[in-house]
Amino acid sequence: MSAGRVVGGRYELAALLGQGGMGQVWTAYDQRLDRRVAVKLLRPDLVAGASAADETRRRFVRECRVTAQVDHPGLVTVHDAGSDGDDLYLVMQHVEGADLADHLAEHEPYPWPWAVAVAAQLCAALSAVHAVPIVHRDLKPRNVMVRPDGTVTVLDLGVASVLDHDTTRLTRTGSPIGSPAYMAPEQAMGGAVGPSTDLYALGVLLHELLSGNVPFAGSTALGVLHRHLYEPPLPVRQVRPEVPEALEALVLRLLAKDPAHRPGSAQEVYEALAPLLPVRGTPVGHPLDPTRPFLRPHAPWPDRAATPPPVHAQPPAPQWAPDPGSAPAPAQPDVAGAVDEAKRLLGEGRITQAVDILGAILPAAAERHGEGSPVVRILRKQYAATLMDDGQYRRALPELRRLAEERAAEAGPADPQALAFRHDAALCLEQLGDGPAALAEYRAVLPYFESPYGTGDPARAAEIRRRVDQLLRLTAIAGRS
Template sequence: MDMGSHGVRAGERVGGRFELVEPIGKGGMAQVWRAVDAATGREVAVKFLRLDSEDLHQLDTDERLAELDMLRGRFRRETTLLGRLDHPGIPELFGHGAHQDTPYIAMRLVTGVTLHDFLKAHRPVPLSVAAAVAAQVADALACAHTHPVVHRDLKPQNIMISDDGIGTLIDFGIARPLLSGATRYTPHGSSLGSHGYQAPEQILGKDPTTLTDIYSFGCVCYQLFAGRAPFVLDGSKGMLEQHLYDEPLPLGMFAVGVPEVLDDLVLRMLSKDQERRPGVEEVLKVLEPFTPRPGDPEPRPRMRPDPTVPFRLADRARDPRPAVPAPSAPVVEEEWLDVRAVERLCEEVEREIHDGDPDGAVRRLSALAQRARREWGARRPLVRRVWELTADGLRVAGDCAAAARFYQGIADELIRGDGPGERADRAVLRLRTAECRLAFGEIEAAIEAVRDAGYVAAGLPAELAARVEQVRREVDVDVTERLFKGRPPRP
């Protein structure tokens, strides 16, 4: 029988549900088995924490116990993150626990090839294929960043192209949430990630932000579009030194036909200065025109798996996640929105926010916000109330990215005119947007918003100025704390 390094064997049933078939991968931290879920009959991946690695055996007793505590903590955090991240390009969690005192995670099994092997087999890849891979990974990364979670180890070996052509982001073993209260499982000043893909701030041991992932993803995109890494060992400089100090050459130096807008995007993703890197939403926006369209021909030469399938054959592309019964429709889901029902839902959201625990009501309200805007128009006060309560509720709930989008949407779509009231509203909305973006490490934008709000408040009537000043002080305190503690705050 096959036996893992920590003693589990083929045929054993884990958690009373997952029957082990064969080991399919092993790294320094974990071993992964193919298994069958007895509850559903589908194949799954079961990931075990390795408690017997060579590195652990070389440590003395105290060091080994400390290292094991850290590894168990990371493993628990990976379990939590997979349970939160809901995206077809991220394996979902099916179960977790301990088997023979060894922690395990059961998740969707992604069959296919790593991007590393895909590029070895097909390099150079056509532009549409490269864009299809990049866009799918960016979309999965956007889901992670929404929470906000930093992957910290983006590289071709941690990206799968499934048999159905779906780009999938795997291995959240060293991923880290950015929200306050998260436990650090890395000594401050230590460097995580993989050589050749680490952002300069990772190499220097600084705290990561979502823009740290953008740098690593920029290295991946450079390989996709240029056919080689942005930096290679040439005998004169080490890899880390190049990532710290050298500027990558334009992609067009190595590949013909790379559009200028993609060249510019990837080079900005590789900026040494985090503030100059684009966010993942901008990356998606730039990539979208270059992805395949329904009905486009199959790439030549043929490739298996084919990452253009989810774009070309939208009717055949399927979500790899198991179907979940749709929730019952909320009371307001009728042919037309019912004003009283929406008002009652707003009141429920207000109670949730007051109690400091917004959850189900704010999610239902957020699902109706765009519909309310379409049916009732931008001038109806109830629409503004729906959007503001949605934004406030999502912010308090910790969904910073979604809250920022609603705050920005109110400023862009629901405020007309330039009187004192409108100027005060826009200043507050910009402050709230900046407050939300602080979770992603965007401190400079928050500093600018605080400064500009001070100028706006100085020109407003006393009552309006006081409202702006209250929010300005809240955000200013948050900025000051983060600057004092480092960027982003160290959990």
């Protein structure tokens, strides 16, 4: 499988995010609806032998149906599923943000109110999952995304075990599904699993957020599972004394060896966490602050306009990295190829994909050729124009201002290209609702377009006068109201 392949007649694979267990996860583009998606593919090499192939296909079909059953904002939405040649595919919502493992690494020691907020949101999602009933069976930081507004999303219900008769037959393979560091004792023993299995994993995750380490680690999977079965966890207050006693007690209950000694449900865990959640009025800090949904519910997302969204925004549940020793040297940025590809995509109406291609290559081109090089300027110009075509005026504005400043510094303020950039920047300001700033910019460039000399452009001058008049009328109406 390779980037550029179109799956199911419409989903173009863009970048491999990871692989393991059941297959691969890719970022992709839905050519029909011009949007980013995540595509999970069944790895062909796993389908070996008729009996193994049949069970794997049944499990994959079950995965698609199970995941599509659950509708909750804390879970990834399923868009489509099907087969493509020898491969099976599942198309899911593309989620921006940082996975919880990276979030923890970037903010260690992790603030305990953040850990409480993450766990509370996970409880809400798990309650919906367990009501189906489904057991996730592989809850871990790599399967949790913290989005830019602080909301938490659970990824990969693909190894879920549906608690019905058919699923019981399908999962009798003799090997437990899950990650050893987060695996409950009953799961490690190949016994019956239930909602309390996920609550144990939640306890491991909470312990890791609070202490910086999973409670049970080891050099081998077998050694880790043995510790889950027989060793007590370290109380988190021994390494983080500021953690509330009630939170430490809850973590220890979640990590009970006997499922009967754990909290009875995700709802019960949520109720235990609720008194520890931050109250309204507490300042919100980092843009990916998981307390934000509790402090400012339904608030707009933080402004991310100045930076293009990364193509690899959604890490998958199964992480994978190539062997560093065999990794090829990074390829030089093909600016001309990127521009040509973006133009082709624009011609097909696939603006989102064109924006991502240009936004991804721009930093690499600037590093190689220099910010002020003609190559980078051409690329930035195409990027800004594409953002405007896509209606992303807030992201286009800083690019246009930069282009205008650089061009004016070289060729003077009356340079036609510098004026064109300033005109487009004024358009962005107008579309963003900043009438006074747009009006000031239009008035600043209008004399140049009205000039009888080289910079004159009667048609553009007439268009600007019309926009100025319209903005003045709107300002007058607003002043009377």
